Amino acid sequence: MTTLYDVRPAAVIGGPDEVLADDQVTAFVHEALAGAGLDGRSVCVIVPDATRSCPLPLLMRAVHGALTGRVSRLTTLIALGTHAAMTPAEIETHLGGDYPGMEVLNHEWSDPATFVHLGTIGADRVGEISNGLLHEEVAVRLNRAVVEHDVALVVGPVFPHEVVGFSGGNKYFFPGVAGQEVIDLSHWLGALITSSDIIGTRGITPVRALIDAAAELIPAEKLALSVVAQSGTSALHAVAFGDTRTSWEAAAAVSAETHVRYLDKPVQRVVSVMPPKYQDIWTAAKGFYKLEPVVADGGEVILYAPHVTHIAAMHPEIEQIGYHCRDYFLAQWDRFKSVHWGVLAHSTHLRGAGTYSEAEGEKCRVQVTLVTSIPEHIVRGADLGYLDLATFDLKSYESDPDTFVVPNAGETLYRLADH
Known part of the structure; x- marks a missing residue:
């Protein structure tokens, strides 16, 4: 009963x-x-x-x-x-x-x-x-x-x-x-x-x-x-x-x-292995959101999603504005305020914490790199890092002590134990 x-x-x-x-x-x-x-x-x-x-x-x-x-x-x-x-x-x-x-x-x-x-x-x-x-x-x-x-x-x-x-x-x-x-x-x-x-x-x-x-x-x-x-x-x-x-x-x-896991110390690199239910970067970006809190300053999140062929078919604006931290948009608000704010938000969420000034440019805390079936020029044009899917060796990252490989990423949140 x-x-x-x-x-x-x-x-x-x-x-x-x-x-x-x-x-x-x-x-x-x-x-x-x-x-x-x-x-x-x-x-x-x-x-x-x-x-x-x-x-x-x-x-x-x-x-x-x-x-x-x-x-x-x-x-x-x-x-x-x-x-x-x-x-x-x-x-x-x-x-x-x-x-x-x-x-x-x-x-x-x-x-x-x-x-x-x-x-x-x-x-x-x-x-x-x-x-x-x-x-x-x-x-x-x-x-x-x-x-x-x-x-x-x-x-x-x-x-x-x-x-x-x-x-x-x-x-x-x-x-x-x-x-x-x-x-x-x-x-x-x-x-x-x-x-x-x-x-x-x-x-x-x-x-x-x-x-x-x-x-x-x-x-x-x-x-x-x-x-x-x-x-x-x-x-x-x-x-x-x-x-x-x-x-x-x-x-x-x-x-x-x-759905929350804790790590004792920051990691230098994360490989988020994205399941096929995330069919574009608009949704597969969850592999970054859920891991950003445990990545060390200057570290990297690699989104490994071989099945993904588009950044966001429903939101082509993201390829035009690229991925940037919040302060990048705030400092140039007149330039970006007419873009759907939901698109701007998605951009900041995937790019993570960072700063921007006209003198020093944009400095993001964590590098974001894609391993997908999206062409290189599109990835780099959106201000993201690119690794060639054909030569990417997931097993080598799994054996790397500086890399945290997360299978089925996107739903479990990772945090540092002292935060």
């Missing part, structure tokens, strides 16, 4: 040292949703795309089984943010099959008709949330599928995250199925704080506070099945059910113990 216990007041099964059986997960989902007051109501299920480890077929079978015949309408919306749309074949694999009576939608973020305007967060409120880093109003637009259902049910994993601290919860709305305005503002706020300072931060970070403020404008009831995945596998450590705040808080507490 599934045991439930309350965590302010989320119901939770599992924990940092547990691996749940499929039948435990299914029973928990059925029991949780049975008591959620969903009968006769319309439900929009918001799920991640394939760039996150999560046994989504298991969860979707449980959710579909628990809600079919009880709710008036059931829709699943894939939270792409600004990632590429999934094909029908990819969606079927991702969700684990077809589900009778359930409509499945990609978040069509490039189509203005996708969105409903929910309201505006004023400049003074943004200034308060951001601790004075930003002071401007932001329009809040959201995928109309969420607004046109009675209940929005988030189903997805929680990991340390470079923009918000820990992913999950209301982040599935913003930026998951949001308009560009909140995406740009929230990501640039994270960039101003810097990835290395915010990643893996527990509690309500300024970016999380901005996302939560936007989520308050959603008319639908907001619930979440927040899961903590065993990274790189289809297993789960824990599942939490509640509203999108309490469920996320419970899962983030478990993620902080399962």
Whole structure:
């Protein structure tokens, strides 16, 4: 029998040292949703795309089984943010099959008709949330599928995250199925704080506070099945059910113990071996974000991703501006302020900590080098280091005492033990 216990007041099964059986997960989902007051109501299920480890077929079978015949309408919306749309074949694999009576939608973020305007967060409120880093109003637009259902049910994993601290919860709305305005503002706020300072931060970070403020404008009831995945596998450590705040808080507490590793001293070089779920540098950059904190000054992060052929097919601007530290953009703001701030943020997140002045130029703390199938001139044109895939010998790095090789990189955060 599934045991439930309350965590302010989320119901939770599992924990940092547990691996749940499929039948435990299914029973928990059925029991949780049975008591959620969903009968006769319309439900929009918001799920991640394939760039996150999560046994989504298991969860979707449980959710579909628990809600079919009880709710008036059931829709699943894939939270792409600004990632590429999934094909029908990819969606079927991702969700684990077809589900009778359930409509499945990609978040069509490039189509203005996708969105409903929910309201505006004023400049003074943004200034308060951001601790004075930003002071401007932001329009809040959201995928109309969420607004046109009675209940929005988030189903997805929680990991340390470079923009918000820990992913999950209301982040599935913003930026998951949001308009560009909140995406740009929230990501640039994270960039101003810097990835290395915010990643893996527990509690309500300024970016999380901005996302939560936007989520308050959603008319639908907001619930979440927040899961903590065993990274790189289809297993789960824990599942939490509640509203999108309490469920996320419970899962983030478990993620902080399962997805953070500590090293005793800095390493000179990291090789992040990127799994195929990261299909471009826009997503594979997580292999840098999660390792930057343990790299010594003047060190290097090598992203080893032979399958990657593009920097960012959905965001070609990044090849034009290149990768630079935060101060590079701030010192030349008039030149760059018209570029989507989400693109600028991604640039700073991958380039990491650094300084810039007109007299001395840009000095970044860590070198970033790609070993991919992207042509050399494109890599170097984006201000990144290049190593030839054809001659790269991973085994030699694995035997090098100055190199830390990380398989399946991108989800586990590495930190120094004394920080």
